[in-house]
Amino acid sequence: MVASSLRSADYDVEECADSESALTKIGDRLPDMILLDWMLPGQSGIEFARRLKREDATSEVPIIMLTARGEEHDKVRGFDSGVDDYVSKPFSPRELVARIRAVLRRVNVHGGQQPVDVDGLHLDPASHRVTADGRQLKLGPTEFRLLHFFMSHPERVFDRSQLLDRVWGRNVYIEERTVDVHIRRLRKVLSDSGFDRYIQTVHGSGYRFSQQLDP
Amino acid sequence: MVASSLRSADYDVEECADSESALTKIGDRLPDMILLDWMLPGQSGIEFARRLKREDATSEVPIIMLTARGEEHDKVRGFDSGVDDYVSKPFSPRELVARIRAVLRRVNVHGGQQPVDVDGLHLDPASHRVTADGRQLKLGPTEFRLLHFFMSHPERVFDRSQLLDRVWGRNVYIEERTVDVHIRRLRKVLSDSGFDRYIQTVHGSGYRFSQQLDP
């Protein structure tokens, strides 16, 4: 019920019945936010939240916890599990959406706009600028998003389908080979400064952004 | 009651029942000032104030706190939460308005009315004048606000919708294309002095004001 009300508010929702399947799904694709019930089968919601906050990969993902009214609400806060917000049942869809928007905005201000820098290759999302050793580079919107994604997820291989999902968007139907073309265009822009070597081909798997240049 | 008395004093007032909805509303549109009750459901007013002062986006917004008489008034000050002023209940509308005007005056002197200067392009909100290398420019009200907004938020991309919100106002219904037109008019005025190059197009994202001219 919660999921469908969120979907109708235009959110992209994944549901999980237990913490194990949730971990799997989170590993597949990092969500923008996690809505977590206080009562979970097997493991308490707090325990789960702590675990996510402990791991580097997921520590930045905001969590909103659903609690029954009067159910240890204060205790939850006291536990200092790093949860970002709480919503007490019963709640209205409107309230939930409002809290989600607030949390997402908060992390967006602090997260998505942060500039990234790798060995002198500098990308600033706020001003939408890229410089290599101080010299400004000119790249198209898609190449910009692609580079931004790579720089914020270094040392990890992504296949073409994943890149299409995360750089282009989930509901686009584009040939996978088109990714190659944009990789080439991105490399061309980076080639003058030598940073094209950071965009590495992993034969049979996809592409990777890495400072460890292979010979 | 407070809200309506402020409205009759010609202020534009938004009310929020709790800190979460307040955060949402603040995120939507930055207020000129925040009137904050010491007692909030869920989160103390001080905690809320601290949080606002911690975030870059809101740290400059002045806060006036409402406290019950004798209710830890000094403690509040001691807490050093960055609050700008305090009003003790019960208070008269007259007193409240006086304090609000005082606070607004203080920040206006330090903030919104301050002249801005970038490389010889000079904009003075107080006298409503713009000069480029000393020569005075003539631009319409909208272009003036647009330039003022750009100059006080340099090196950042804004899309058309954000510009409409922050330069035109939040409750206007205007085509996004119209932004282009005013950008063009603004550039035309600036073109003689060469400052039109500071108004930069970011294809697919919006516009940016920057002294780093792209080649």
Place this chain on the structure above:
DNA sequence: GTCCATCGCCGGCGCATTGCGGGAATCCGC
């Protein structure tokens, strides 16, 4: 009322960007 400045919008034009197919080059397992 008249004039004038400003504003928002429309239609059209031209360029940047994008996605794709064909063919060359490269890589990998054998």
Place this chain on the structure above:
DNA sequence: GCGGATTCCCGCAATGCGCCGGCGATGGAC
């Protein structure tokens, strides 16, 4: 080294996007 798979390069066509000139409406000054 060979063959098949995979990746890279080139150019093209279509689309999207931004820019421009102009027009009618509005509202204030006189």
